[in-house]
Amino acid sequence: MRYKVLTVDDSKTVRIIVRKAFKPYDCDIIEAGNGVEGLAVAAKEMPALILLDVTMPVMDGVEMLTKLKADPALKGIPVIMLTAEGGREHVLKIAKIGVRDYLVKPFKEEVLIEKCGRVLDLKPIADAPAKARSIFDPADLLIIEDKPAIIQQIQEGLRHTPWKIRGVSTTAEAVAQCASATPDLILVSLSLPEEAAFTFFRHIRTGIKTKYTPVFGLVVKTEIAQQQQAQTVGFSAVITKPIDTAELETKVAKAMNLDTSLRYFALDGEAMVLTMPENCAPAVLAEVGAYLKPKFAEAVDAGVNKVVIDLHHVKALHMGIIKLLFQAMQTCRELAISYALVGHAQLVSECKGFEDTRGWTFHDSLEDAKASLARATPQLAGVS
Amino acid sequence: MPSTVEITESLIRDYINRAVTDVFKTMLGRVPTFSTPGETTSKAASPHTSGRPLVVGTVGFVGDINGLIYLHLDLAFAELCTRHLLGMNEAELIEAGDEVINDAVGELTNMTVGSFKNGLCDAGYPCKLTIPTITRGTNFSIEPVGNIVRHIYQFDCAEHRVVADILLQPEE
Numbered sequence: 001m002r003y004k005v006l007t008v009d010d011s012k013t014v015r016i017i018v019r020k021a022f023k024p025y026d027c028d029i030i031e032a033g034n035g036v037e038g039l040a041v042a043a044k045e046m047p048a049l050i051l052l053d054v055t056m057p058v059m060d061g062v063e064m065l066t067k068l069k070a071d072p073a074l075k076g077i078p079v080i081m082l083t084a085e086g087g088r089e090h091v092l093k094i095a096k097i098g099v100r101d102y103l104v105k106p107f108k109e110e111v112l113i114e115k116c117g118r119v120l121d122l123k124p125i126a127d128a129p130a131k132a133r134s135i136f137d138p139a140d141l142l143i144i145e146d147k148p149a150i151i152q153q154i155q156e157g158l159r160h161t162p163w164k165i166r167g168v169s170t171t172a173e174a175v176a177q178c179a180s181a182t183p184d185l186i187l188v189s190l191s192l193p194e195e196a197a198f199t200f201f202r203h204i205r206t207g208i209k210t211k212y213t214p215v216f217g218l219v220v221k222t223e224i225a226q227q228q229q230a231q232t233v234g235f236s237a238v239i240t241k242p243i244d245t246a247e248l249e250t251k252v253a254k255a256m257n258l259d260t261s262l263r264y265f266a267l268d269g270e271a272m273v274l275t276m277p278e279n280c281a282p283a284v285l286a287e288v289g290a291y292l293k294p295k296f297a298e299a300v301d302a303g304v305n306k307v308v309i310d311l312h313h314v315k316a317l318h319m320g321i322i323k324l325l326f327q328a329m330q331t332c333r334e335l336a337i338s339y340a341l342v343g344h345a346q347l348v349s350e351c352k353g354f355e356d357t358r359g360w361t362f363h364d365s366l367e368d369a370k371a372s373l374a375r376a377t378p379q380l381a382g383v384s
Numbered sequence: 385m386p387s388t389v390e391i392t393e394s395l396i397r398d399y400i401n402r403a404v405t406d407v408f409k410t411m412l413g414r415v416p417t418f419s420t421p422g423e424t425t426s427k428a429a430s431p432h433t434s435g436r437p438l439v440v441g442t443v444g445f446v447g448d449i450n451g452l453i454y455l456h457l458d459l460a461f462a463e464l465c466t467r468h469l470l471g472m473n474e475a476e477l478i479e480a481g482d483e484v485i486n487d488a489v490g491e492l493t494n495m496t497v498g499s500f501k502n503g504l505c506d507a508g509y510p511c512k513l514t515i516p517t518i519t520r521g522t523n524f525s526i527e528p529v530g531n532i533v534r535h536i537y538q539f540d541c542a543e544h545r546v547v548a549d550i551l552l553q554p555e556e
Contacts, residue, residue, distance in 0.1 A: 010515065011487055011490065011491040011494070011516075012484070012487045013466075013469055013470065013484075013487045013488045013490075013491040014491055016469075016470050017469060017470070020470070020471055054513075055494070055512070055513045055514070055515060056515075057515055083498075084494050084495050084497070084498025084499065084502075084513060085498060085502070085512070085513060086498065086499070086502040087501070087502045087504075087505025087506060087510060087511075088505065088506055089505065089510055090505065090510070090512075104498075104499075104502070105494070105495045105498060105499075106406060106407045106410035106411045106495045106499070107410065108410055
């Protein structure tokens with residue numbers, strides 16, 4: 001739901017500055033030029049917040065505020081004063097009538113947004129809607145860790161990604177970094193002195209630009225109390241040391257809501273190729289499983305009705321992989337897609353050991369599989 | 385009720401310097417500098433002698449102390465300030481017209497005088513702002529009537545001259 005914010009000011013300049021400040025956020029700005037108009041617009045539109053000037057013609061801000069607070073239907077609307085009237089006694093008098101905050105002009109747009117963000121849950125609007133970000137797009141990760149070896153390990157482990165990974169040793173440095181450029185994801189050591197990670201987390205969650213930034217905690221596996229504390233306060237995930245960078249990568253991609261399907265699914269000529277990775281951990285299999293139906297359906301929609309499932313990276317077969325392959329074959333049947341398997345000798349041999357997989361046929365290469373699909377009748381190329 | 389502080393020229397200079405600096409730095413990202421020491425007079429004077437077109441904002445304050453401040457900006461600087469405040473380019477400003485420039489200068493004056501008079505309020509002289517007015521012209525003088533104390537301060541900002549012309553009614 002888009003918030004409505006009412007700005008009541010006789011200066012068009014101020015109303016334009018307010019509109020400009022809220023432009024990056026999911027808000028509608030409505031305007032009034034004096035207190036009489038302000039009351040009428042408030043009653044009609046029921047805004048989520050009113051920004052109110054004091055010195056205005058027709059009806060000033062103090063009178064409008066008094067009338068607003070006396071109206072049972074309107075008195076619940078939070079008001080932030082935005083005015084050049086900033087004398088102590090004046091501020092106290094207005095505060096007694098009932099305002100949520102008081103901002104004295106001149107003001108910076110960031111300060112206005114920060115104050116409004118304490119009243120409304122402001123959400124930034126995406127610059128480019130619709131297109132989801134993918135695993136191959138750049139992203140900024142910030143690590144706060146006082147042990148340089150850990151920062152280095154994460155940078156090394158994620159070197160193959162397009163992500164820019166910066167490391168700092170204190171939360172003060174991190175706050176400065178976040179102020180200059182908001183990272184896409186933050187990893188913070190829970191072992192920093194004086195519970196600095198938790199103080200930093202609260203700071204991040206109150207910032208308008210960072211309140212939705214995923215924050216991961218880094219902690220030694222045996223520090224159960226810190227892990228529980230992080231989960232209780234709302235950390236997006238807790239990563240235990242020693243760090244499994246493959247698992248970290250999967251969790252980071254999920255937390256940033258990245259489209260990871262391109263890692264496994266690709267259109268190759270007249271066939272869609274599903275490439276199973278070397279690491280078929282449960283999280284990876286779950287990820288591939290979630291993409292099966294939409295990706296195969298996407299292929300059919302694009303006029304492609306052949307799928308090659310390439311297992312030559314897989315070192316050894318296990319039940320998780322077999323279950324996923326059955327799920328893939330079933331999806332192919334439902335969508336009337338022909339499929340073929342590619343694998344090495346060891347996989348062929350392992351398949352002979354299971355009753356359900358004994359009949360599977362593997363091709364040596366993608367080219368063989370595609371040639372087989374071209375010759376075969378639909379749905380039968382992978383089963384002997 | 386706070387105890388009152390004697391209003392001296394030094395206090396006024398301090399308050400107007402702080403107000404102009406704060407407004408121009410916060411709203412326009414430009415730091416003005418005092419270009420001349422203050423001039424105190426009760427006579428008519430024309431603080432601008434360049435003959436260039438001016439946009440002058442005026443805001444008063446009324447209460448335990450009464451006065452007016454005229455903020456003089458040359459038209460080119462008024463246009464620059466308006467564009468910066470509203471995020472407009474030159475063509476957009478031309479299309480928007482003089483009304484937008486007047487409103488922007490009025491608001492800059494309102495903020496400057498607000499900041500100045502908030503200092504007076506906290507010094508024990510509660511007063512309220514009046515609504516801004518705008519005067520445009522190339523050659524005009526302000527002639528205060530009666531026993532008015534006048535202080536004129538000049539600032540340099542982004543190669544332009546800004547003049548704060550303060551008229552105060554002495555205490556009865």
